[in-house]
Amino acid sequence: MKVLILNGSPRKGNTLTAIKAIRKGLEERPDAADIEVTQIDAAGKEIIPCKACNACGCMSRCIFADDSPEINAAVEEADAIIFATPVYWWGITAQLKLVIDKFYARASKFSGTGKKIGTVVIGEAELDDAEYEIIQKQFQCISDYLGWNIVFAKSISANKPKDLAADEQMLAELEKLGAEL
Numbered sequence: 001m002k003v004l005i006l007n008g009s010p011r012k013g014n015t016l017t018a019i020k021a022i023r024k025g026l027e028e029r030p031d032a033a034d035i036e037v038t039q040i041d042a043a044g045k046e047i048i049p050c051k052a053c054n055a056c057g058c059m060s061r062c063i064f065a066d067d068s069p070e071i072n073a074a075v076e077e078a079d080a081i082i083f084a085t086p087v088y089w090w091g092i093t094a095q096l097k098l099v100i101d102k103f104y105a106r107a108s109k110f111s112g113t114g115k116k117i118g119t120v121v122i123g124e125a126e127l128d129d130a131e132y133e134i135i136q137k138q139f140q141c142i143s144d145y146l147g148w149n150i151v152f153a154k155s156i157s158a159n160k161p162k163d164l165a166a167d168e169q170m171l172a173e174l175e176k177l178g179a180e181l
């Protein structure tokens with residue numbers, strides 16, 4: 001199984017902690033030798049915002065030179081994708097949104113592939129805030145549109161960079177998500 005982790009956070013904080021816990025769960029599985037994990041940190045990539053020129057409709061890749069073709073290739077190859085993002089202004093981060101917008105160039109290739117999808121959404125607000133519902137719904141709509149299957153959708157309340165690292169119970173839950181993916 002090829003697992004792709006798309007990290008939407010620009011800092012070494014809660015999202016990275018969550019990703020590490022999920023990776024630990026994946027690494028400790030009995031079938032770990034058959035699992036290949038790739039992590040892409042969106043903040044470290046050069047992505048030109050989509051200009052809706054529709055040239056990708058002919059070329060199946062963005063006409064502008066950026067890192068989106070390599071990311072889309074990783075998406076295409078993946079059996080499972082984990083989207084991990086902080087909440088920024090009731091939404092996903094701009095860094096992750098830039099990556100997702102470029103799915104447009106390969107949507108027909110991604111479509112109907114039944115990829116397993118996991119989402120991790122981390123915000124400062126308590127879990128009853130609408131932001132988690134809004135973002136998880138966005139991932140649900142994207143997955144439905146592409147014929148992908150959400151296998152977990154985790155929302156976490158944490159703010160300072162080390163908050164989640166101190167929450168042993170949540171870390172154990174995240175490890176289990178990796179173990180059961």
Ligand SMILES: Cc1cc2nc3c(=O)[nH]c(=O)nc-3n(C[C@H](O)[C@H](O)[C@H](O)COP(=O)(O)O)c2cc1C
Nearest residue numbers: 009013014015086087088089090123124125158159
């Ligand atoms: C620009 C910006 C906007 C934010 N907007 C929200 C928000 O709307 N709701 C919220 O709960 N937290 C918000 N936060 C807080 C982050 O979601 C929170 O600190 C999260 O733990 C950051 O994840 P990280 O440690 O992986 O970077 C915002 C933080 C930043 C920097």
